[in-house]
Amino acid sequence: MHLIQCFLPLYDNQKKQFPQSLYEAECRRLGEQFGGVTVYTRAPVTGLWEDREAGATPDDLMIYEVMAENLDRDWWRHYRRELEKRFRQERILIRAHPIDLL
Secondary structure, eight states: OEEEEEEEESBOTTSOBOOHHHHHHHHHHHHHHHSOOEEEEEEEEEEEEEETTTEEEEEEEEEEEEEESSOOHHHHHHHHHHHHHHTTOSOOEEEEEEOOOO
């Protein structure tokens, strides 16, 4: 079993907030694909990423996570590229952790 987490930004690079409809669409898509999704929406997390030109840049994020029996890396790579286009980002972080259900 794997826990897969997607870190989605709240703002574009010009600090313009993305519409709520983008997040709702991702919630539906992941829920339909994996039979459920957990979304951390109440208190966005703050990340920090390093830009060679601008230095350290803070980022407000929402985390979407799903559990999957198998980790289909090709599907996730394709999905990450789609997210990068929709959210106008150079890179969207998606990470996976092997887990044991207790």
